[in-house]
Amino acid sequence: MLLPLILLTLAVRSEATPSVYACPFVPLGIMPGIDFRMGEDCPRDSFLHYYACCDDNPYQCCFHFETWAIVMFAIICIGALAAILFCSGRLLLQQRERVVERQMY
Structure with missing residues (x-):
């Protein structure tokens, strides 16, 4: 938005x-x-x-x-990279939690 x-x-x-x-x-x-x-x-x-x-x-x-187009492209790329890293981190943490839960039972 x-x-x-x-x-x-x-x-x-x-x-x-x-x-x-x-x-x-x-x-x-x-x-x-x-x-x-x-x-x-x-x-x-x-x-x-x-x-x-x-x-x-x-x-x-x-x-x-145009300079503003280069800046906007860089901002979009950095945002996309941050989103990918965030989602990957969440996925890895969820998998780790599932492994720990299985070991407890």
Whole structure:
């Protein structure tokens, strides 16, 4: 119940990172009417990801997840891992209690 409320709050308050349309963003050309751009056009972004020019190659578009999406994914994974460990611990303790009860009788 708490997770949907957190997601709703983050979705309302988060703003998407603007993507670039092409890399390099500024057209390169010797003559004003001719575009000698060697890069690529970047795909459209969404609320989970965006594109930016790569650091190692400024003529290519690089895919990036939004920071809030990475944080939410990490929180969900940690919560799922905690739930699995909790359920496993309960199962092991119940089995141990059953063995002790059988030994008593």
